[in-house]
Amino acid sequence: MNNDIKIALLGNPNSGKTSVFNFLTGTNQIVANYPGVTVEKKEGFFNYNGYNINVIDLPGIYSFTAYSLDERVVQQYILNEKPDFLINVIDAGNLERNLYLTVQLIELGIPFIIDLNMYDMLEERKTRVDLEKFKEIFKTEIITTIGNKGTGIDDLKKAIIEFSLRKQNPGKINIRYNERILSSKRKIEDFLAENLDSGISVSTDWLSLKLLERDPYQMDYIASISKDSKKFADYMENLHNEFFSLYHERPEIAVANARYAFIAGAYHSFASSSGELEMTISDKIDHVVTHSALGVVILFIVLFTAYKLVFDLGEYPSELIQKAFNLIGDMIPRIISNDFLQSLIKDGVIAGMGGVLGFVPIIFLMFVFIAILEDSGYMARIAFLFDSLLRKFGLHGSSIISIIISGGITGGCAVPGVLATRIMRSDKERLATIAILPFFSCGAKLPVYAVIISAFFENQRALILIILTVLSWIIALSASLLIRKTILKGPSETFVIELPSYHIPTFRSVMQRTWLRTWMYIKKAGTIILLINIILWFLMRYPDLGKDRKEYYNSMRNNVSHVDEIKKLDNLEAQERLENSIAGRIGKFMVHAGRYIGSDFRMNIALIGGLAAKELILSTLSTAYSLGETDDESSIAEVFKDPMNGWNRLKAFSVLIFIMLYAPCFATLIIILKETGLRWMLFTFAYTTTIAYIISLMVYQGGLLLKSIF
């Protein structure tokens, strides 16, 4: 006996599918992507009465016609992977709309169970449902559940086993399309019978309907197996035009209307509702939170509070993790005596792991915050509120969340910011959003700003910070506009968004989402960031100083006795080693390019160090100025102030802008690589640095020009 059952959950967005999936599978979940696309594929397992059930949580869709990426993914999955049957999760409080998808499952002829979820909402929405009648009309099993509480999940599990034992084929249900649709369908079927090269794997009845709806996936499929694909395309074009000129209605709209006519008939025979357009609590909240002015203020308060909480609460455990890794690192010399291995493990591996894991508390909290926004229904309002503004720059309303997380106000982190773009459906808008996130001031850039500001702009601290923030927004939005008008050209996604009723998020659902996403970050980022860190460590350390130089420092150390003097020598040796390393040589090599923006070779080396993590700019700079490995802000500020080192306000401001805008750190680049691919990562690296250079060049050279005039 085969005890394996393969099922998939299918339903509208916000029908409670994920909640049902979480209760069915608990922690036995794997998240991956569907092949070649960024749509998340969630798979889970559970055992029940000796059966092993594999469940896929398909992306939420409104229709089975493959117009959008999600719809295409769902159609592909169901047609190619052939699950044993589907669980159609339906929001009981919004039956008519949800049944639109159900009707399309009937058309497809795939067996399914209906999970009438949000059963608790029926009462609130003054709807009564006669379940027996409902079952009779849809000729299948119907289970009622309350997804956020887990009520009815056991019944659903039982029903899954029973349904699989019965191997139930869907009962024949007549959707009753009108004669216009039926005659066009017949024409398509006749055409297919004569013009295909090979047999088709789906029923012609269903296929002809999809072709009538101009389903792109099926149109492509048939074109690929047609004897003459051009003839097929022309035939379909003529058929659609003929339909429209005869009936003044597009065939896909006619089919959709026929489905709703069927639903309306069915609905009235098994359900009744007050049918009034009432002002619900959600509507009242919406009135305030979607207000053009008040809504924005509320949003900023919410985002700012959440972001403060994320970074304030996350900072401490983050530091703790970093400290723990530093401690482990400090123990290494006691265990390993070999110089090379010691440095590799301490500065490369352990510091790298500290870097990856140090982010985890902040990323975890950020995901908690996003899950709360998603679960409560507020996320959709945010997108609605910001869409018209951000759309002017080729972005999407929900880009605002990633921007704020990445430091749009100040002090965020682009790593979780990039991950937060996952909620965006349009690839072009998502890529554009990702590309501009490095321009914002992440938390690691702030200490660098602080040093430069305290050295040169002590009395204009606030003004400089405001200028930097405004500048980052102007440059980010202009860059996005440019990208969307050139390499990511194309119309903005039409903005139509469902505003689901507000829900109080449940702890379980928030934690489950958060944990899965955090774990994905650890797995994805961990390995590669670690590797890059080791490479960077190598670049900043090798080639090592020659034997004679080492001996020179050793003999010098033997000649002095004071601890301070020994330390001074250590620092000098470190400085020389850094200058001699590959990174140091690159820094010197770039001295000409750097000169035009006011940078010197030491700052160049620090900027290379900053690629590993922006906080390394300070410690690399201090090594380059032979201060030892410190990020003590006041001593580095002193170095800047020292006229011997050749810094001035103009140079400092220009470099400040460069630091704000140039390539993101490797952690961000790796996340971009993982989320979008190599090309976009390289592009982001190159164009942010180019823009940084151009702007700094304009500032520095402009400043010099003004100086020479006045």
Next chain:
Amino acid sequence: MRPNHASANNEFNKPLIPLSELKEGDLFIIREFRGCNRFAYRLISMGLYAGVPLIVMKKSFSGRMIIKSGVNSIGLGCGEISKIWVEKI
């Protein structure tokens, strides 16, 4: 140019106006979708099909709207609302 209307029913001879002309609180029925068919299809699959009574819940300065049918609240961008032709009820 070929008309590209995705109309539901043209036998009604009442005046049609773009949704953008309605005010908050106005009740209406969608009669036609003009412009991209995909857009029309998406709205329909979200429950906004022709003939369903709707209400304008919110209209912002920039022209965005929230419309509602039954329990379905849908937010529309300003570009979209001028493509929906409706009949006031």
